[in-house]
Structures are given as C-alpha cells and as structure tokens.
Amino acid sequence: MKEGKTKLLVVSHAFAPYASGSAVLLANLLREYPGECMAIGGYSRYMKEDKSFTPPCPTVFLKPLKGKFFELAYAKFMNNNRWYVRRFIEKQVKKFRPDAILGAFPHSTFFIAAFEVARKMGLPFYAHMHDLWQENYPEGYYAKKLADQYEALILKNAARVYCMTSTQAEHYAKKYGIAPEILPHTIPQKDLQDLQYRPLTGQEKKVLFAGALSDVMNADALSVFSQAIRQLPDGTTVNFFTSASAEQLEKNGIDVSKLNLKWVSRAELEKELKTSAVLFAPLSHKNCSALEVKTVFSTKLLEYLVAGRPILLFAPADSFHTTSARKNDWAQVVDQDDPTALYKGLQELLQNEARCREVVDGAFREARERNAVIFARQLDEAVRKDSRR
Numbered sequence: 001m002k003e004g005k006t007k008l009l010v011v012s013h014a015f016a017p018y019a020s021g022s023a024v025l026l027a028n029l030l031r032e033y034p035g036e037c038m039a040i041g042g043y044s045r046y047m048k049e050d051k052s053f054t055p056p057c058p059t060v061f062l063k064p065l066k067g068k069f070f071e072l073a074y075a076k077f078m079n080n081n082r083w084y085v086r087r088f089i090e091k092q093v094k095k096f097r098p099d100a101i102l103g104a105f106p107h108s109t110f111f112i113a114a115f116e117v118a119r120k121m122g123l124p125f126y127a128h129m130h131d132l133w134q135e136n137y138p139e140g141y142y143a144k145k146l147a148d149q150y151e152a153l154i155l156k157n158a159a160r161v162y163c164m165t166s167t168q169a170e171h172y173a174k175k176y177g178i179a180p181e182i183l184p185h186t187i188p189q190k191d192l193q194d195l196q197y198r199p200l201t202g203q204e205k206k207v208l209f210a211g212a213l214s215d216v217m218n219a220d221a222l223s224v225f226s227q228a229i230r231q232l233p234d235g236t237t238v239n240f241f242t243s244a245s246a247e248q249l250e251k252n253g254i255d256v257s258k259l260n261l262k263w264v265s266r267a268e269l270e271k272e273l274k275t276s277a278v279l280f281a282p283l284s285h286k287n288c289s290a291l292e293v294k295t296v297f298s299t300k301l302l303e304y305l306v307a308g309r310p311i312l313l314f315a316p317a318d319s320f321h322t323t324s325a326r327k328n329d330w331a332q333v334v335d336q337d338d339p340t341a342l343y344k345g346l347q348e349l350l351q352n353e354a355r356c357r358e359v360v361d362g363a364f365r366e367a368r369e370r371n372a373v374i375f376a377r378q379l380d381e382a383v384r385k386d387s388r389r
Helices: 023-030 068-080 083-096 106-120 140-158 164-175 219-231 246-251 266-274 292-293 300-305 320-328 339-350 354-369 373-386
Strands: 005-012 038-041 057-060 098-104 125-129 160-163 205-210 236-241 258-261 278-280 313-315 333-334
Touching: 005 106, 023 038, 023 300, 038 083, 038 320, 068 106, 068 354, 083 106, 083 164, 098 106, 098 373, 106 140, 125 140, 140 164, 140 266, 160 164, 164 292, 164 320, 205 219, 205 266, 205 313, 219 278, 219 313, 219 333, 219 339, 258 339, 266 300, 278 300, 278 339, 300 313, 300 354, 313 320, 313 339, 320 333, 333 339, 339 354
Parallel strands: 005 038, 005 098, 038 057, 098 125, 125 160, 205 236, 205 278, 236 258, 278 313, 313 333
Antiparallel strands: none
C-alpha cells in the first residue's frame, strides 16, 4: 500500500470556474478527495465563467491566445494538433508527479491525450465516462472517427473504467467484456447538512427549469413543456434559466411566450430552487441518442435533489432517470410524450402538498446515497492500490 497522501491528476476540458455538467460533477467529487489533486482544463467560447464557482483544487488551463481569432480557432487547432495537448499534460505530470491520471469524457482530444500520456509515462489511467462516446456521434463527424479509432483501445486498456450509472456500466460491460465501476454524480457533504422540506409561503407559484439547451438531449422535451404550460393559471411564473437565447429556443420548437428567460449564477440558482413550486427535469423522447438517454444522469438533478422542493421528471420509461426516480420516489414521473400528460403531472405537484412532501423525502434519500465523501474515499483507495501494483 502507498504511504502518505495519494496524488491524482484530473484532465477535463470542462472545469470550474466554467459552468458545465462535467465541471460541476468533478468539483463535487474532488472537494471531498482526501489525497492531493490538481486539474488540467480547457477552453470553449460557449462555456460561461461563474466567479462563485471556485475550482476544487489547483488548476491550470490550456487556453488560446487573447483575441477573437485565436478563440474561434482553438477547437480546430486542438483537434488537429493533439501532440500540443499531450505536451502540455506531460509538462504538468513532471511537475505534479501524480500516482494516477483521471481523464473525463466528453471531449475527445483531451481524453485521448490524457490516456496517451498515462501510457507513455507508466501511470494508471482512469476513464471517467460522463456520457457515451461512439454512440453519440453520427457518421462523417471528426469526433465519430476518433471514437471508432480510440474507444475500444482506451476502455480495454484503462486501469479502471468509471461509469455514471448502472445502465451505462452494463452497456460497456456487454460491449467490451470489461468490468466498469460506478463513480456517479455526487453531492458534497455540506449540501447534505440542512435537508428540509420547504413549504411555499407566497401566493405566486413558480415552475423552474435550469440547464443547457441540447438538440439531442432535451430540446423536444422542452418543446412539449412549452405547450403544457399554456394551460397553467394566471399567477404561475415559469422561470427558464439557461444560456440559450430566445431565438435558439424558438428554432428548436420551444414557445418562449410564457417563459421568464435568463441565465443566473449557481448562487442565484440555489435561492430560486428553494422558493419554486416545481423543479422541472426534462429528457428527450424523440430526436436523441436512445442509448444516451437510457444511460445518462443529468448533473442539474444534484441541485434539484437537495432543494427541498418537488421534482417533475419528464423522461422515457426505459431511461435511467425514470427507473431511478421510481425506485426511490425522488420525482413525480411523466413518461408519456404528451403535453396533456405533462400538464397533469404539473398540476399534481402544484395542488397536492402531501405528494410534494413524499417526492422531497424521496429526493433526500437519493441525495444521501450520492454523498461525495463516500465515493471520493473509494477513488482515493483505488489510486492507493493501483500506484503500488
């Protein structure tokens, strides 16, 4: 066994303070990591910086030179020059001297480069699969070519493959004959200290959605939602917290006429969650990667689970979201792709206080099972074990 603290290097294109699903789930986990860790992050002009979202560990970013031209050219340059990413990672490995490297997918270039550096330098590589890879890209895309070339190579040769859900692990076990482990979306210990049902005190009722617009993961579900809320009575506000513009939403068939549309920081969102009547969590029914929908877990649900207000889940019946929610009763589930059925689900939570309490109790059970301390310690033990093999 390794003596002293373990040292883990995390490579993820998305990392705090840039707000994204991957950045949040890594921050939650690494804040509780008992060893030492540092991170390498990337840049995207589509990621918003949130100054209240502080990195959980020392972090270096591979950023473009200042100027719009370099920002626009960044992704293409990195895709075509993976040697540059490898060299950057190698430099940090020599400085930090980690016991293992954890590469977070999605983002093919950073993920592949992290694997290549780990193999070159004789370090255990952990593949942390936030999403599916090969199944999520259509033929002809550069990312699909990379997936076809590298997915099997990396997952079969990684020291450990970590999946976010049991269905995702089952998928890769069947596909490659490997034995993935579960390292799920987790919730920091501090967020589990004050779990309480929060009854509404004001007259106005607010329905809340928070998250990014995705044409393959939630756009069609949000379109159905925009139809369902037309029937809501006066005095009900629908807050739609996203970085997408009204024009982008309308292009995806989402009626914005009844939406209070804006982007808020994580700190502002926390306050809004606690005073909303219903927290809406959508997942695509139609224009999606069916396997991704079946295996994914939404990062935004972590904040929903501890808010003390009921969740309305709109997702296909065979998705992990739906099966998990029904197991612990952490959400009111609507699995019919129909605005009338969705409206009825909304009304159930807007009018039935007893049901709201049941759903919140279930959400708290789910939240406690995702305590980041538990999984951060498991990760630390894995690094400790693998570094002395």
